Amino acid sequence: MRTAINRFEPFWGLTLQDQINRLFGETLGRASEEGSITTWAPAVDIYETEHELVVKADLPDIKPEELDIRVENNILTIRGERRFEKKVTEDKYLRVERSYGSFSRSFSLANTVNPEAIRAEYKNGVLTLTVPKREEAKPKQIKVNVEAPAMAAGR
DSSP states (O other), X not given: OOOOOOOOOTTTTOOHHHXXXXXXXXHHHHHHHTTOOOOOOOOEEEEEOSSEEEEEEEOTTOOGGGOEEEXXXXXXXXXXXXXXXXXXXXXXXXXXXXXXXEEEEEEEOOTXXXXXXXXXXXXXXXXXXXXXXXXXXXXXXXXXXXXXOOOOTTO
């Protein structure tokens, strides 16, 4: 008599995406059941132009006066908090996907920028920080003077 051993395949019949979603869903589900708070970090784009460095951060539902923007030792730090508003009781929510709580993002600044002249603008939930480059760091075009060829002596 032969005994067949069946191997347990918890992900049998699932696509790779389903497997990943299930794996992360179980892990995150356990974490939230244990009461641990997930941290979040707003999405940030950083780009450079000829004259400045620009940082754009998505910060919807955050009051501008609750943002803390600092530069210390050439590190730009953006801090704030998105609070979960209790206008609706928790049992009335059908889904909560947005992250809430405190956040902090830090970025190293190159020595080529002037942190003393940072400008901040907050519009439509997007914080835009403009960090001008120092004059000596800006590209300079050098004009080349071309002299007329010297006439051969004695002609």
